[in-house]
Amino acid sequence: MAYGRGHESLPPGERLFNRFTIDLGVIGHELTHGVVQYEAGLVYFQQAGALNESWADVFGSLVRQWTMNQTAADADWIIGKGLFSSNVNGVGIRSMKAPGTAYNDPVIGKDPQPGHMKDYIVTSSDNGGVHLNSGIPNHAFYVTAREMGGYAWEKAGKIWYVVLCDKMTRMSQFNDAARLTHEVAGALYGQGSLEQQAVKTGWKEVGIPVDASEVEKVDLSGCTRLVGGLVVLLLGLAGKRALTKRN
Numbered sequence: 001m002a003y004g005r006g007h008e009s010l011p012p013g014e015r016l017f018n019r020f021t022i023d024l025g026v027i028g029h030e031l032t033h034g035v036v037q038y039e040a041g042l043v044y045f046q047q048a049g050a051l052n053e054s055w056a057d058v059f060g061s062l063v064r065q066w067t068m069n070q071t072a073a074d075a076d077w078i079i080g081k082g083l084f085s086s087n088v089n090g091v092g093i094r095s096m097k098a099p100g101t102a103y104n105d106p107v108i109g110k111d112p113q114p115g116h117m118k119d120y121i122v123t124s125s126d127n128g129g130v131h132l133n134s135g136i137p138n139h140a141f142y143v144t145a146r147e148m149g150g151y152a153w154e155k156a157g158k159i160w161y162v163v164l165c166d167k168m169t170r171m172s173q174f175n176d177a178a179r180l181t182h183e184v185a186g187a188l189y190g191q192g193s194l195e196q197q198a199v200k201t202g203w204k205e206v207g208i209p210v211d212a213s214e215v216e217k218v219d220l221s222g223c224t225r226l227v228g229g230l231v232v233l234l235l236g237l238a239g240k241r242a243l244t245k246r247n
């Protein structure tokens, strides 16, 4: 967990950050990292790490929405609201509603988050972009929740929580998250339900089709072929051996 202490020791005119605990969403974010670590255990690297970050943002945001009694439509979906001092041109550190728009400032630069796979950032910094590409699954959750309507924690949050606890594993990738949330939405609310369709729309909006399991099918069929080949080879060897013995 990394709460940080902000810039309170600097003179007000030089401060860029207020105290980090100013936003309940950030506290929820950090506490969710603890849950992620003990449930899916997503490694903090590349896509798995970005999912780790995203799930922390989702529940951080839901904590704030819950305390403020906001529907998905009413919420601002800003992470780290009020973290920047008045010296910075920005509303917060991340936007789930519009990744890449949380701040744009001459000193700290522009919010670099992508909100679509076409803008996915390949980098070795930030543990392979865990705080950057998290914008993609973040936005998928936002769209899902908006599509469902009402309070985001009631259905979308429930789906995301079940997937975190029972479905994802250490190395889960964006495709897995999409497929698993779609699967869980079907199990909880019915196949083809509005909720399941909302999940599909959420991922589609960020360029990830939920039926991307085609990619996996290809992998699996390759794997099956390989296993099949090995079995044939072993049977062949065993047969040859039996023949040799008999002779």
Ligand SMILES: [Zn+2]
Residues within 6 Å of the ligand: 029, 030, 033, 053, 056
């Ligand atoms: Zn984090």
